[in-house]
Amino acid sequence: MPSNVEIKAKISDPTQFAETAAKLSKSEGTIIRQHDTFFNCNQGRLKLRDFMNETGQLIFYERPDTDGPKLSRYSISPTNNPPSLRTVLSEALGVKGEVKKERRLFLIGQTRVHLDTVEGLGHYMELEVVMRPEQTVEEGQQVAEDLMEKLDVSKESLVTGAYMDLILKGIKET
Template identity: 70%
Template structure:
């Protein structure tokens, strides 16, 4: 019975199709995102603490209002659009939760970023300034029930074109991976 319940929960995990790219001209990309979203976007400051886990990624996001979100996600480390499955749980005590997770799992590292969020249809467009790395853009096509991965990928490709994102600017992995690779290099 437990296995059936667990399998059902995995199938119900929300998903999105994501891409991440380096940004060489943040002013141009901001202008295009504002035009496409018909908004000035929303400024968000975040710190994500990543924990050591055997599969996927587990991070605790500290938000500007003092709350937090524990986020688990799995996605392949490839460039271009990729399906990401995730689950999120809110917390009003991110510092306490960070201590418990740190004691239990160990900390992999932390990512601090200033993010501007734009909504374009069913896609979250993030323009990120990541401390220690620079400027990046993420697209997250939030999948609707019954929508295929191919449809999400088509939306991501179209938005990449509209935003002027080139294939050679696409990056693999999470910001945490880039920071850790930078420390090794």
């Protein structure tokens, strides 16, 4: 199962963050609109990501709900009919909730840097260090921590869990 080391943090100044990420990635980033539907499941998380263009991905992942860099293992299956798959999974498993966001993706080395505007939550960033087969978790964590420093992301701004967890807890935009 592929893996990455992830962190998620609240962002107070998305414009400044985007400027810094653009300099580091030498690009303006790519805008991606996503509508994620989370389904009830016994372990990990299962979500259907609809890219709002007749394509999507069914994603299962497991990761600890801690702040700071953490290992995430995942499996992804593409789909060309997200609405139909959403109906089947909703009937079979039940819907836990939905997350709508606009994501600006920057690629910096082996890391996917996301600047997310999440409906009802506000501005966040995510780092996903895509692990190479020969890399240790500690090496991936070091890559994430180094990039956090370059992006001026403080440890105090780190959050645990998924956006879905924050929505279910009733955390609102500040």
